[in-house]
Amino acid sequence: MSEERIRRDPRAERETRRARAVEAEEALAPAASESPSGRIRRDPRAERAARTGRAAEPVAAQPSAVPESESGRVRRDPRAERASRTGRATPVAPQPATPVPSGRVRRDPRVDRTAQRQATAARAEAAAPVKTVADPKFLILAVPDLEDARLSSHDKDVIGAARGLADAGGGAVVVLAFTGPEGVKDGLGEAGADRMLRFADASFAGYAPERRAAAVLAAIQALNPQHVLFPDTGVVGGDVGRRVAVALGDRAASNVQRVAPDRITRRGRGGRADFALAPPRVLLVAAEAADPVIDERYEARELPAPRTEAVPRVKDRGLAATDPATVPMAEADFIVSAGNGVHDWDAFHRVAAALGASEGGSRPVCDAGHLPRHRQVGASGTLVEPRCYVALGIAGAPQHLQGISKVERVVAINADAHCDMVKRADLAVVGDVQALMPALERIAKERRHGN
């Protein structure tokens, strides 16, 4: 949910490490004090740390320099959270090392660590350096799908592939974004865009491949990019990309598995063979063909978008209503799922229907016969990939979480604020699910159907 992400900054980290080493040395000084016997006591661990530039703390306790995960999420600090909940603030500034009667300086490592962590976070936030390519030798155009105005992981891979091509020879990445009127929810600069071209007009939204292809062709005309990359997705990037290639008279490479400036690999023969060839101009790139850009920020400077015109011959009449109950679990778009916390099964079926979601469940509820077996989500059930997963009264056992590992939006409702499902969720409500289900049904009926 939080849009504000703290990025990892290797430079800042290095600095922190150095700072920690200095501290370790300082800490060493009093430690190497004279013991009653008159012999100097040494602390080999601190010394080693000072030498190697690592902190003397055990690894696990390191204030793990900010974020970790793929998406660069901020790590939570349960201790700090608890403190803020209980109204007891965690000390922020490093307290002055107080001399104790013995004359030795006593330090509180816990306070030190907190302060360090905050300092690192602040620095990482402030100093996330924006990389710029001022005078590119050539341009690489990437056209992400941006479904639901978000960069999918496939989109990020494609921009990552473009980044690789650009970085190999001093080029720059231009991302062409059909943003829709509301704009993109993810940062294009964080994904690796040096420049961006935005087409925000509503006429590019929905299924508009002819208009989109015309826009990409206009951009190619204006910028003359060396390569144009699309995600090779069925009816979005794969469709527009092929239209562009055919219009250019270019023999696009599709299902591209690896990208390098002089050679690409594409898959054929029903997935049984790889072909290696010199890259054509248009590349339709498979998912995971390249790694996405992480922990970096590029300029994403906006370029003026060329005007385009196309008369669409295919008319989009919107999404057709499909019955969520008939869609197989693995294909479901939106799942409302019940666990042992759900007791009122009528209310559950009603809320799922009111939201227009497919039903799912954890293993115990399928074992108990509340839901049919094919509705079970998890390691021994179905691995699901909906755009959104609402977990009602599900604890979040590892076997269950495995089943939703690819889901990008998880909503949890649970009585236990500390269960793993709440930790996994993008939005979590702590409370009684029996009381919440009718309320959610009511609001869904009011606002979706107007009654």
Next chain:
Amino acid sequence: MAIDVAVLVSVGRHPVSGRARRADADARAVELALSIAGANVRLIHAGDPGEPALRDYLGMGANTMTVLRMAPEADPVLPLSAHLSSMRPQIVLMGTRAEGGEDSGLVPYLVAQALEVPLVPGIVSLSLAGERAEMLQGLPRGRRRSLAASLPLVATVPVMAPAPRMSAFGLARRGTIEVKDVTAAADEARAAWTEGPARRRPKRIKVMKAASAADRVRAVTEMAAGKGKVLQNLPPDEAAKAIFDYLVAEGIVQAKP
């Protein structure tokens, strides 16, 4: 009113045994063509007329097939386009991509360009309303989009379309194959490619930058936690509203204006 529907079919390969068979997506295109009321279905293949797998398509119920005889791996686009230009079908269907060669998925686009007709990719159903075709396009996650276009058109059929019927042995035997010799250019660009067996890559678990091995271990073993918002002590109505607003903001459900 009879309507001419041409289906371009290719020879597929069984993904495990590698044996020649009807191509999965092409067979679904034939199925879809046979489901159109009043359609006069014509099958067309460019390649070797002696290929036994072609009879699997005839066994589905279309009784003739035209084979444009050409060398294997020659470029089929020009002969196919020329043949279709003279035949002028109102609808041309084919699988989204082949499964035995380059599998580029470009052929439908090239054919549509040559015929100067609109192309509709990924359809799972088609019905006619006068001179218009109304279609459902298959999207990931079980969603369907409703599209309309006027005839003539080219459309592709994905593997998520309804499953094809079985091939009946008697029909397959009785069906006739008309052979037409065509000249097709050899695919010269292709000669410069090198081909090898597909290299399977391990699925990516996590993308990260790590300073040390310890970081890497931690990143894959630790639970990704804490990106979310946690709402506590809200009355049910407000909590429900927060959830509904989130679902609307993320485009999961649509609210009536």
